[in-house]
Amino acid sequence: MDDRDQVDIPTLQDSNFSSNSNRKRSHLLGANGHSREGSEPVDPGALSRALQGVEQASQSRERTPVGSPSRKRQRVYGDRFIPNRDGRDLQASFSLIPDNNSPSTPSKAKKRTPHGELHFQRNEEANRTFSNLLQSEIFHHTVPQPTPPTLSPDPTFPSSSHSTTVNDPSRARTPPTNLQSSVLAPASLTPSTPHKNIFTYMSPQHHRNGSSHLTPSRTPQSRHGPNMNPHSDLYSVSPINFDSQRLLLSPKKQPRAVSKVPFKVLDAPDLADDFYLNLVDWGSSNILGVGLGSCVFMWNSATGKVTKLCDLQDDIVTSVSWIQRGSHVSIGTNKGLVQIWDAERCRRLRTMIGHTARVGALAWNDHILSSGSRDRLIYHRDVRQPEQWLRKLSGHKQEVCGLRWNGEDGQLASGGNDNKLMVWDKLNGTPLYKFSDHTAAVKAIAWSPHQHHLLASGGGTADRRIKFWNTQTGTCINEIDTGSQVCNLAWSKNSNELVSTHGYSQNQIVLWKYPSMTQVASLTGHTYRVLYLAMSPDGQTVVTGAGDETLRFWKCFNRRQRDGVGGDGLGSRMELSSVIR
Numbered sequence: 300m301d302d303r304d305q306v307d308i309p310t311l312q313d314s315n316f317s318s319n320s321n322r323k324r325s326h327l328l329g330a331n332g333h334s335r336e337g338s339e340p341v342d343p344g345a346l347s348r349a350l351q352g353v354e355q356a357s358q359s360r361e362r363t364p365v366g367s368p369s370r371k372r373q374r375v376y377g378d379r380f381i382p383n384r385d386g387r388d389l390q391a392s393f394s395l396i397p398d399n400n401s402p403s404t405p406s407k408a409k410k411r412t413p414h415g416e417l418h419f420q421r422n423e424e425a426n427r428t429f430s431n432l433l434q435s436e437i438f439h440h441t442v443p444q445p446t447p448p449t450l451s452p453d454p455t456f457p458s459s460s461h462s463t464t465v466n467d468p469s470r471a472r473t474p475p476t477n478l479q480s481s482v483l484a485p486a487s488l489t490p491s492t493p494h495k496n497i498f499t500y501m502s503p504q505h506h507r508n509g510s511s512h513l514t515p516s517r518t519p520q521s522r523h524g525p526n527m528n529p530h531s532d533l534y535s536v537s538p539i540n541f542d543s544q545r546l547l548l549s550p551k552k553q554p555r556a557v558s559k560v561p562f563k564v565l566d567a568p569d570l571a572d573d574f575y576l577n578l579v580d581w582g583s584s585n586i587l588g589v590g591l592g593s594c595v596f597m598w599n600s601a602t603g604k605v606t607k608l609c610d611l612q613d614d615i616v617t618s619v620s621w622i623q624r625g626s627h628v629s630i631g632t633n634k635g636l637v638q639i640w641d642a643e644r645c646r647r648l649r650t651m652i653g654h655t656a657r658v659g660a661l662a663w664n665d666h667i668l669s670s671g672s673r674d675r676l677i678y679h680r681d682v683r684q685p686e687q688w689l690r691k692l693s694g695h696k697q698e699v700c701g702l703r704w705n706g707e708d709g710q711l712a713s714g715g716n717d718n719k720l721m722v723w724d725k726l727n728g729t730p731l732y733k734f735s736d737h738t739a740a741v742k743a744i745a746w747s748p749h750q751h752h753l754l755a756s757g758g759g760t761a762d763r764r765i766k767f768w769n770t771q772t773g774t775c776i777n778e779i780d781t782g783s784q785v786c787n788l789a790w791s792k793n794s795n796e797l798v799s800t801h802g803y804s805q806n807q808i809v810l811w812k813y814p815s816m817t818q819v820a821s822l823t824g825h826t827y828r829v830l831y832l833a834m835s836p837d838g839q840t841v842v843t844g845a846g847d848e849t850l851r852f853w854k855c856f857n858r859r860q861r862d863g864v865g866g867d868g869l870g871s872r873m874e875l876s877s878v879i880r
Contacts, residue, residue: 557820572846579831582621590616620661631658671699714741757785792838802828
């Protein structure tokens with residue numbers, strides 16, 4: 300044992316207790332007259348007087364009514380359990396968490412609370428069901444609507460366009476009030492009560508039979524015969540009505556689970572970390588085109604084969620865009636050139652000039668190819684004609700970084716570094732609308748394939764908002780603050796959903812449900828801002844690219860029902876290659 304662990308325990312020889320005990324013992328032995336040497340003999344008379352005094356003192360104590368010595372009364376418990384905290388060590392009896400030094404029995408690990416989007420979707424669905432159930436139980440099918448203070452139940456009073464009153468013939472009508480008094484004293488009006496009484500009762504005064512007892516003599520159904528409706532609440536054994544039961548038993552739409560990890564990652568060396576470029580596009584022939592430095596590579600998702608389309612040698616690729624149908628791909632360069640290549644034969648078809656700075660945005664509309672450049676100009680080119688360009692558009696004050704055609708409505712949307720979003724009608728040289736609501740560069744542009752004239756746009760770091768526009772009326776119909784730089788937008792081809800990629804500061808991919816704009820999923824994995832986005836031809840997979848020089852493939856959407864069964868074939872074929880260069 301260590302010296303510091305030793306404890307000084309007093310021995311019997313040196314303790315006070317031992318010395319006191321020896322003194323008492325010697326004193327008692329000396330009272331007997333035998334052990335102490337030189338003691339005097341005891342006087343019998345004095346001894347008898349001392350004994351009499353002791354007896355008298357004991358008798359006087361018996362005659363004096365004094366209380367018994369205080370002693371803690373023991374509590375008696377019966378067979379009934381009565382909660383009681385007295386005399387019980389709660390820490391020792393009810394402590395469920397053992398101390399650090401005390402042994403504890405192994406217990407099952409607590410179930411972790413899920414915090415994913417699927418969990419939140421289920422909570423939202425449960426809350427929505429509870430709200431509908433509560434509404435059905437209290438109001439049935441007639442929900443009372445608030446009446447504005449300027450309205451009156453009098454039909455002669457002029458109605459307001461902001462009224463929320465619902466015309467329901469089953470509701471009770473409030474007797475009409477004086478029109479003049481309601482107009483002269485608007486301040487005395489109080490919020491109106493519901494048109495239907497929530498809680499009703501029947502008093503004995505309303506019975507015409509004159510009975511004095513409180514119980515009604517007949518039920519309301521007896522006037523029209525017995526109630527033969529099997530769904531009536533009279534025959535229900537459930538605490539809720541039939542409509543609420545039908546609501547609870549109706550099949551619920553299960554929330555869609557989205558995988559949080561990409562099913563494939565490709566290395567993309569020299570993928571530029573430039574917000575104003577568009578270097579990734581997925582063609583209708585299921586071939587992904589990627590611009591890496593001065594080269595363009597094609598990755599066939601069906602075979603996993605990587606093909607080098609071109610090498611510009613003394614130039615840099617700044618944009619890549621596939622034609623809607625076919626194997627032609629357009630390439631914009633840093634010197635302001637626009638090249639058209641045949642991807643099947645890996646042959647350049649033509650080179651078009653016109654721009655004096657890099658071409659960062661390209662968009663196809665059948666045989667019309669539109670290009671946007673840092674020189675602030677947009678050129679419409681007809682690839683069937685020998686002319687270099689067909690129409691020149693000048694509206695932006697800084698670099699054009701976003702271009703998208705709406706082929707069905709014949710409108711072109713352009714976004715620039717001047718924070719402007721413009722809508723051009725067909726090939727007209729004057730913009731149809733010029734929106735200045737964004738406070739940062741507008742690169743993310745997407746037309747809805749499910750609704751005519753619906754355009755979505757996203758702003759940069761200083762804006763961080765996604766706005767939705769009706770290009771038929773020129774109005775902003777909705778917007779949402781995403782909290783980070785919006786780099787790309789794409790609508791789902793199979794459902795009314797939207798995917799957005801973001802930069803500073805979260806670098807995430809977000810799936811949105813339109814028009815509620817609730818998040819379906821948030822995907823992370825890129826370590827740099829997600830600048831590039833493309834969608835597969837079947838609309839199930841999206842590919843994202845970032846400055847971390849990786850391309851990540853995400854299974855975000857389901858296949859359309861009419862497309863048949865088997866939506867996982869694309870993902871399985873994509874596993875054949877892991878490097879795009």
